[in-house]
Amino acid sequence: MTVSIARRTGLRAVVAVAASACLLAGCSTTGGTDTGSTGSAGGGTYTIWDPYPQFDDGADWVKLLQKCGTDAGVTVKRTAYDTSDLTNKALLAAQQSNSPDVLIVDNPVVSTLADAGVLTTTEEMKVDTAAISPNLLAAGQIGGKTYGIPIGANTLALYYNKAVLTAAGVDPATIKDWASLTAALNKVKATGKKGITFSAIGTEEGSFQFLPWFWGSGANLTKLDSPEGVSALTLWTDWLKNGLAPNSVIGNTQTTSWQEFATGQFAFAENGTWQLGNAKKAGFDYGIIPIPSKAGGTAPAPTGGEFVTAPVQKDTGRYATTQKLIACLSSADNAYTTDTTLSYIAATDAVQTKQVAANAELKVWVEAVKAAKGRTSDNLGTKYPKISQPLWTGFQAALSGGKSPQDAFTAAQSTAAAATK
Secondary structure (H helix, E strand, C coil), X not given: CCCCHHHHHHHHHHHHHCCCCCCCCCCCCCCCCCCCCCCCCCCCEEEEEECCCCCXXXXXXXXXXXXXXXXXXXXXXXXXXXXXXXXXXXXXXHHCCCCXXXXXXXXXXXXXXXXCCCECCHHHHCCCCCCECHHHHHHHEECCEECCEECCEECEEEEEEXXXXXXXXXXXXXXXXXXXXXXHHXXXXXXXXXXXXXXXXXXXXXXXXXXXXXXXXXXXXXCCCCHHHHHHHHHHHHHHHCCCCCHHXXXXXXXXXXXXXXXXXXXXXXXXXXXXXXXXXXXXXXXXXXXXXXXXXXXXXXXXXXXXXXXXXXXXXXXXXXHHHHHHHCCHHHHHHHHHHHCCECXXXXXXXXXXXXXXXXXXXXXXXXXXXXXXXXXXXXXXXXXXXXXXXXXHHHXXXXXXXXXXXXXXXXXXXXXXX
């Protein structure tokens, strides 16, 4: 398979506008060294690029890559990049016909690379996706085709301070919807403690944290100013007006929001699976509940996590070995080890069950992941970033008091509609 002239023209355009901002908080900030695809079909060296520069050559992750290469009869040359840099590196490599054989990227990036003609489909690569949870796989789908396979997922839930809730007479098991959550926050405030902290910063990180409330209202990203969408923003603005959430959320990242929760003064913090290690070090008893939908049940939270993809190669004879590498990386045993290392929830029911059996604390996270959805799902694909920016601009305007929730999202919808025509 070769990249057509039309595809290459599209690549140049995408390279010119590729976002350098990381699409999910918690990604690493150190880079790697450039390397291209070398070797020949049926042997030699196969290249793998990943967004995990925190793992050196002695890490279990790198040893797994090397083992998968050995099992496939090839040598693996691995390069790690910061997540925000990896997208541009992948686009440039494709433009130069020098793509890696296997590319592991943050799930919202998959549609960008697929739209640019960088990636093969799972059908072309004969990758079996039957066991993958459909809601997780959807993050790698565009135009009815699937581009890659999720390595696992993380998402958001509500951490709570047991002592704070007990003192307020709140049973976390009774929190099933927005009304019961707000009632709990009011009880906590009455004791002199603080209600809930989250990240509402004007970046993708803020959108990531707003989406459970937005989707939990029944709203759709194609209509930001729907009554449902406005109700989600009203929930947040009312919390600030009534002192149930601090004004600091306007500038909070997920890290600074967690630091607020770690003071022991807050009842709740919206945060992700990646904080489990920090929760154990917080010095107080905590619990976790799913983020509730407006009318009850678990809200769909956005998925974080990476996809294992196969870029287009001039030498299509390499694909047979690439398929073996992907199958090895996504096998049940290897997925369990990798997802445990990354604090991810697995992408298949079987491995999720194994995770919960080993660590009962993960049960609530499995529930959250089962209800979650990709930011580029609903066939939004490359339209998502053009919607996310007006979204965070809108909730920032409302939270700061500059506009009403309705006016803020009316303006946001106008901007998003013009950008996605």
